[in-house]
Structures are given as structure tokens and as C-alpha cells.
Amino acid sequence: MSTTASNPAHTDADWWRQAAVYQIYPRSFADxxxxxxxxxxxxTSRVPYLAKLGIDAVWLSPFYPSALADGGYDVDDYRNVDPRLGTLEDFDEMVAALHAEGIRVIVDIVPNHTSDRHEWFLEALASPKGSAARERYIFRDGRGEDGELPPNNWTSIFGGGAWERITEPDGTPGQWYFHLFAKEQxxxxxxxxxxxxxxxxxxxxxxxxGVDGFRVDVAHGLKKDMDLEHDDLETIHRADLFSMGEHPLWDRDEVHxxxxxxxxxxxxxxxxxxxVAEAWVHADxxxxYASPEGLGQAFNFDLLQADFDAGQFRDIIAKNLAEAAATGASSTWVFSNHDVVRHATRYGLPKGGGRGGLGQDGKDWLLRGGDPAEVDxxxxxxxxKAATALMLALPGSAYIYQGEELGLQEAGEIPDSERQDPTFFRNKGIEIGRDGCRVPLPxxxxxxxxxxxxxxGNGSHLPQPAWFAEYxxxxxxxxxxxxxxxxRRALSLRRGLQADEHLEWLDSEGEVLHFARPGGWHVVANFGEAPVDLPEGEVLLASAGTDGSKLPGNSTAWVLATS
Known part of the structure; x- marks a missing residue:
């Protein structure tokens, strides 16, 4: 069986279709x-490192002025650089340095919410009810005799209520504003x-x-049905995002x-x-979001949520390539980012789980203190490495999160006094937060x-554990x-796979996946423990040692087949 995404001749306009994109969380990359x-x-100082790594683009998480109530996703000014991070001139120099090495630049855009320090929100607070300034946001009167109760019982993604009451310009308690995330957003x-x-x-x-593209935060959340009678919506959690039914706050048709x-x-x-859309929606x-008339591409988080399991991987890959072929987009593949437990840790958790830090294994481990001794x-x-080698061989664009190229583990054991993520403070004892994957790089x-x-030269804003030294x-x-x-080797070899978006599944069984790419490239991934046979040919890449004829367990190889 073969699976083919749309296969245009590659032009400058198509660079993103099979790009290897490296996510930089600026506050934790280099100081x-x-x-x-x-x-x-x-x-900018690390551009030579990025060029040697062999990526096609960098994606910068927010670098805008921000109080960091949510790691920079609370934006004060969308058209400037946080003065603690530099200036617009510094930004221009960085773009020029990256472009000189053939590396494109993607920046985060955060359209669902501003920060509560944005000039628009400050104007809304200083303006009367019903003013044009307040119409830029979602203000509503409260319930109760004096409006002392929130407009309804909706909750924030980060925990607690989704409504915050303001003080009116005359000093009296006033209206409430809506925030899906932190109250500062x-x-x-x-x-x-x-x-x-x-x-x-x-x-x-x-x-x-000179920015080449945009990653769109909460792309599925911009249009909302704010009918306050939706009071039966007791909670707004990620699980709701994957329902196919009409939802008042997520994935509404009018967003397109x-x-x-x-x-x-x-x-x-x-x-x-x-x-590329960050859209946590039902796969269908x-x-x-990925249509040519829209954003053109949407994040596929399916592998990130999967266990280390051959059957799950094959089903996810086949479904997403078919979806890409039907829409004319290309798929995206990702295992780690700034919101989830690093996959090198997920795959080594006590129960062997791999559900992106969202499943019980990851949460239990973090809430127990994130002890590295509990991780294999x-x-x-x-x-x-096996999963990444498989991912990098797939048609579509591959997203790499800073530090995964070092094999970096999650820094789970951060003292409470050092934590920064609002999910920890709003849901203490339930959510440990995302700081562990945001610790500055060693x-x-x-x-x-x-x-x-x-x-x-003067420490790091989140503590680096001593064991970071070995990474x-x-x-x-x-x-x-x-x-x-x-x-580096995988990303260098990967360029040889990018002339075509064709993939053909070959016979395999049990815990083995085997597919071919044009030019005689074979990819074999062994999800089991026992060694399996490799096709005859030259082993170009192996995630673990191989004698050229047998692939050991929990590993992937790329083979240039001779037959």
C-alpha cells in the first residue's frame, strides 16, 4: 500500500512542506x-550551532514585551521586543544571521488574548461600560443583586473561574471580563x-x-458563542476540544x-x-485550518499523545498522510514542545507511558516530585531516538524542541519556590506545570x-539540575x-528525502514498521525488544547499534536498499 501527499515540484514557496523546524523558547535558549x-x-550567538545542526527553520516562542504571567503568551505589544530580551534592531540582526545560513524564521502570534497590560486593556479599564474600548474585549455584567457573581460558571484552562471582576474608573465594583487562560490574559x-x-x-x-511564517497560538479559540445561558458547561478542559459536537468556545466554523x-x-x-495552526481539535x-485558503498547515499532535507502540504509530501516520493528500497540505510531526513533558522522559516513565505529559503517568511522576531516579x-x-528517526523519515514537516537534540530529560524536581508556570499556582496539587521542559539549555x-x-554568566531564570552537565x-x-x-546526521541525510512526498508501506508484523521512500530508502522501526532483520543494503542511519543485518529492539534504521 502506498500513501502519497500532494507532490508539487519544490519551489521557494514550498519550503515549509518538508521543513525541519527547531522550536526556540527564547527565555531559555541562550543568555x-x-x-x-x-x-x-x-x-544570534548560537546561529553557527543551529546551522551545523541542519535545520531548515526556527520557530520562536513569544519574545514580545510581557509580564510573563504565562511564559510570554501574555503579550503587551505585538509589534515590539521585550526590552529584557533585546530590541527590534537585535531582532533584525538575528533574522539576517539566520537567513545568511539558509534558516527561515517563524514567529509565534497570539491572537486569542492580550495581556492585561496591553494599551487596549488599560484603556478598557479606564473607560465606561459600553464604550468602544471595552468592545475590543469580552465584558459582561455580573449576576446577583449587585453583580457580585460571575456571568456564568465557566472555568479557565489554567483552573479557577474564567471571569474576573474589575474596578470601575469611579472606584466601584464593576463588570467582569472573560479569560480562557490566566486572568492576566x-x-x-x-x-x-x-x-x-x-x-x-x-x-x-x-x-x-523578513519573518517567513507564523505559528498561530490557540488558533481554534478566536470565535466564541458568548451566550451566557451555556451555564451547563461545567468545565473547559482539553478533553472538550476533541468532541465533534458544537462547542461555544472552540473550533467554530466562523473562525476560518x-x-x-x-x-x-x-x-x-x-x-x-x-x-501553522495550533488547533487542538478533532482530527476530522x-x-x-490547513487548507490553502487558510493557514496552510496545522499541528498534528497525534504522535505526541501516542504510546510507544507500532500499531498506534502506523494508524496515526497513515491517517495523517491521507488527510494531507486530501487537503493539499503537508502533515506536521512533533514529539516535544514547551507545553509537554520531554519525550525522552515520557518513554522512560515507570509505567512506560508516552502520552505527552497529559496522561496519568506523566502527571503522577511530576506530582511525586519528578524524581529522575524514577525514570529509566x-x-x-x-x-x-527511535521515534525521532522514524519521524524525520516521514513526508511532511518535523518540529524539534530545543534540547531534544541533546537527549535532554525533563527537569521535574524544581522546588515550588522556583516555579513560574501559572498552571502550578492555579491548580496546585493537580497540575505541576510546564516549567520542567522550559529549564534553560546546558x-x-x-x-x-x-x-x-x-x-x-549569572545563573538561569529556572534552576538547572546538576545532572544537566552530562547532556x-x-x-x-x-x-x-x-x-x-x-x-546532525539524521537532519543532514533527511535532505535526500525531501524531493518527494511519497511513502509506501511494506510488509511488517508485530512491533515492526517498515516503509520505503523514493530512491530506495527503507525505514525500519522496531518497537519490540527482540532484534529483527533489516533489508539488504547500506545502513545510512541507526538510532542504536546494528551489525547491518539485525536491528535491535527500541530502535530505527534507515537503509539504502540494494534490492
Missing amino acids: ANSDGLGDIRGI PDLNWDNPEIHEDFLTTLRFWSDR SIYAEWRRVFNEYNPPRTA RRAK AELGLRRA WEPAPAEGSSFGFG AAGHQEDDAESTLAFY
């Missing part, structure tokens, strides 16, 4: 000014034409500065009119700007006194058997 916080110049009213126009201006602002507007802006540029609804780090990394194995593992980039740089060397 150039030694203030403990990663910055734009820090990224008031939701915008996308029924207001002014919001549409301002975001089109923002898209052009960054595109004019917004992205049609955005697409017209993207197409003003040559090559057109790209976009994802294609609308060797097995977890072995499986993570660049050097031996820190100078009082500094970090090469991240910067440091400098420790792996000259080791041909290191995880870093494996990623």
Missing part, C-alpha cells in the same frame, strides 16, 4: 547579557472589526521585517473567515508567508562559579556517538 534570561542576541472580541485590522497590521509588520483574511495578507509576499476538523533515562532516550558541562551550564552541548560536540551527532 548573551548575563541577566539569567535568554535573549535575542543569545539566539483577557480574551479579545473577534466580532470587532478593529481586532481584525490590527492583526493584519501585525502580520505585515513582521513579514516586512479570519484565516482567509490572513491568507490574503500572506500572499502579498513573495514567497508567500506560511502559517483539522483539515480546515537510558530506555527513554533510546525510544526517543551549553557547557562545567559552569563557572555562580553561573549556569553555559547558558549565561551539555559542549560535552557532546566531539562525540560521534552522542545524541547531538545522531541528530
